[in-house]
Amino acid sequence: xxxxxxxxxxxxxxxxxxxxxxxxxxxxxxxxxxxxxxxxxxxxxxxxxxxxxxxxxxxxxxxxxxxxxxxxxxxxxxxxxxxxxxxxxxxxxxxxxxxxxxxxxxxxxxxxxxxxxxxxxxxxxxxxxxxxxxxxxxxxxxxxxxxxxxxxxxxxxxxxxxxxxxxxxxxxxxxxxxxxxxxxxxxxxxxxxxxxxxxxxxxxxxxxxxxxxxxxxxxxxxxxxxxxxxxxxxxxxxxxxxxxxxxxxxxxxxxxxxxxxxxxxxxxxxxxxxxxxxxxxxxxxxxxxxxxxxxxxxxxxxxxxxxxxxxxxxxxxxxxxxxxxxxxxxxxxxxxxxxxxxxxxxxxxxxxxxxxxxxxxxxxxxxxxxxxxxxxxxxxxxxxxxxxxxxxxxxxxxxxxxxxxxxxxxxxxxxxxxxxxxxxxxxxxxxxxxxxxxxxxxxx
Numbered sequence: 001x002x003x004x005x006x007x008x009x010x011x012x013x014x015x016x017x018x019x020x021x022x023x024x025x026x027x028x029x030x031x032x033x034x035x036x037x038x039x040x041x042x043x044x045x046x047x048x049x050x051x052x053x054x055x056x057x058x059x060x061x062x063x064x065x066x067x068x069x070x071x072x073x074x075x076x077x078x079x080x081x082x083x084x085x086x087x088x089x090x091x092x093x094x095x096x097x098x099x100x101x102x103x104x105x106x107x108x109x110x111x112x113x114x115x116x117x118x119x120x121x122x123x124x125x126x127x128x129x130x131x132x133x134x135x136x137x138x139x140x141x142x143x144x145x146x147x148x149x150x151x152x153x154x155x156x157x158x159x160x161x162x163x164x165x166x167x168x169x170x171x172x173x174x175x176x177x178x179x180x181x182x183x184x185x186x187x188x189x190x191x192x193x194x195x196x197x198x199x200x201x202x203x204x205x206x207x208x209x210x211x212x213x214x215x216x217x218x219x220x221x222x223x224x225x226x227x228x229x230x231x232x233x234x235x236x237x238x239x240x241x242x243x244x245x246x247x248x249x250x251x252x253x254x255x256x257x258x259x260x261x262x263x264x265x266x267x268x269x270x271x272x273x274x275x276x277x278x279x280x281x282x283x284x285x286x287x288x289x290x291x292x293x294x295x296x297x298x299x300x301x302x303x304x305x306x307x308x309x310x311x312x313x314x315x316x317x318x319x320x321x322x323x324x325x326x327x328x329x330x331x332x333x334x335x336x337x338x339x340x341x342x343x344x345x346x347x348x349x350x351x352x353x354x355x356x357x358x359x360x361x362x363x364x365x366x367x368x369x370x371x372x373x374x375x376x377x378x379x380x381x382x383x384x385x386x387x388x389x390x391x392x393x394x395x396x397x398x399x400x401x402x403x404x405x406x407x408x409x410x411x412x413x414x415x416x417x418x419x420x421x422x423x424x425x426x427x428x429x430x431x432x433x434x435x436x437x438x439x440x441x442x443x444x
Contacts, residue, residue: 044207044310045104045189046197050096051263051305052184067092067184069167071119071177080176090167094186098160104189106153108165110134111183111260113369113397114145114249114430117337118174125166130157137251137431139179140172142336144369144428146249146397148259158186183263200303205229207308209238209296211316218319219284223269225277225296225310234301236277238269241293242318244286245328245365246432247399253328261397269294283318285363285437287326292316324360326439331416334433339371340379340418341426348433349413354440359406361439364389367399369428374421381417382434383408390427397430404436 054065069090075081108126114137115122122134132151139145163186171177190197197203207227214220225236241256247267248259258268265271270279277296291314298308331348340346364382372393373379378386385408389400416434420426 044308046194046202046205047307047309048098048188048190048196049305049307050094050186050188052092052094052181067181069115069122069169069179069181071169071171073171074176074178077176085178092165092167092181092184093162094165094184095162096158096160096186096188098188100155100158100160102191102194103155104191106155106158106189107187108132108151108153109185109187110147110149110151110181111263112147112149113180113182113395114139114143114147115169115179116174116176117142117144117339118172119169119177119179120172120174121168121170122179123168124151125168126153126157127159127164128166130154135250137249142173143334143431144337144339146259146367146369146430148248148250153186183260185263196306200300200306202229202232202300202308205232205308207296207298207310209294209310209313211294211313213319214280219282221281221283221292221316221318223279223281223294223296225272225298227277227298230275230277232300233275233277233298235271235273235299237265237271237297237299238279238281239295239297240269240281241295241312242286243289243328245401245435245437247365247367247401249367249430249432251432267399285326285361285439286318287328288318288320290317292318322442324439324441326437328435328437330435331433334431338418338429338431338433339369339426340420341371341422341424343419343421345417345419346429347415347417349415350434350436351413352409352411352436352438354438355411356406356409358440359409359438360441362404362406362409363401363437364404364434365399365401365437366434367397367430369430370394370396370398371425371427372420372422373427376419376421379419379427381415383410383414390429395425401437409436 068085068088070086074086120140125131130153135149137145137147169177169179193203205228207225210224212222214222223238239256239258243254244257246253259266269281272279293312293314295312296310329350329352331350333348335346338346366389368390370390370392380387380389390398418429
């Protein structure tokens with residue numbers, strides 16, 4: 001799980017993740033990297049979580065309270081070289097208090113706004129020791145992006161105390177190399193028999209996730225956690241590895257789904273807070289597929305920075321339907337970048353090869369950045385119908401999956417138009433762009 005591969009970045013050795021097996025952290029799911037398959041582990045593991053807390057860097061200006069990273073050229077740019085965002089150094093400190101000899105692995109998890117389109121070579125250095133690349137998911141190719149990388153670190157990169165993480169990027173092909181770290185967490189895997197686990201009465205602790213098809217309904221999958229001590233459990237988050245919309249922006253549709261927003265889970269299978277810790281997963285709007293993998297993260301009563309990640313359980317499947325098919329339709333003409341400002345509309349289309357009368361249900365999936373539409377009321381339209389996928393102007397990630405009336409759709413091109421009249425930062429539509437999940441009858 002804590003493996004890594006090695007690549008070159010200029011003269012630096014940049015180590016980046018080879019993980020498919022993303023971890024859940026805090027009260028949410030961690031991110032996935034560009035790897036093709038789920039990875040099973042023989043047993044679960046405990047993770048101690050150390051989130052970055054703003055305010056440790058005395059005197060840091062923190063424009064609008066967000067951690068910003070700039071390319072070197074920004075400080076001398078004639079237009080924005082004196083802006084407050086450019087005053088930030090990209091240096092973050094995370095305090096951990098841990099016996100590093102009792103760890104079996106360390107990872108850094110990040111919530112990122114991918115940055116100005118064209119920004120390239122996002123990277124970091126830990127305590128002046130390890131040099132690591134942040135995976136590229138399209139920003140360098142001028143896409144609007146968000147991402148949640150999980151980066152394995154060497155234990156020897158850390159110190160028992162304040163850990164300095166220096167972020168950096170290059171301007172690339174953009175006008176200003178710039179990205180934002182909304183949240184960061186050092187996740188420490190504790191060894192078996194760790195003194196803290198013994199003290200808390202959690203050694204040993206066992207938990208197993210069971211999956212079954214609901215009796216009488218083959219499109220409901222029942223997830224249930226069986227544990228050695230359910231009285232200690234505060235909540236259980238369920239996550240799945242399956243084929244679906246790439247809502248976490250890592251460029252994969254077949255992977256672990258979900259991400260965190262302000263450290264809390266988004267787009268996961270669900271959370272159970274009462275025993276028996278059980279969840280009915282409705283898969284009616286997912287394609288039929290085999291070898292679906294699920295796992296659970298367990299949160300404990302009174303322990304806010306300790307979670308248990310269960311073994312990933314495979315063998316589950318979304319059965320074939322005889323009467324209907326569910327399929328994902330994506331756009332093939334995504335603008336680069338897909339943003340609008342100053343009344344310059346951007347558009348793309350989703351091509352359907354089925355007639356609307358065969359469609360039983362449809363959902364539009366889209367992830368946006370709420371930069372604000374200005375005075376434009378109907379800022380995002382599908383075939384002329386407005387859909388409020390990016391309401392507000394708080395500059396936050398907004399993931400929408402909403403039901404679409406089949407009568408609004410048409411065979412062939414279905415047009416999506418984005419419009420904002422803001423002078424500067426407007427609305428962004430993140431990669432992979434809008435997509436339709438459609439359930440349709442197999443015959444007319």
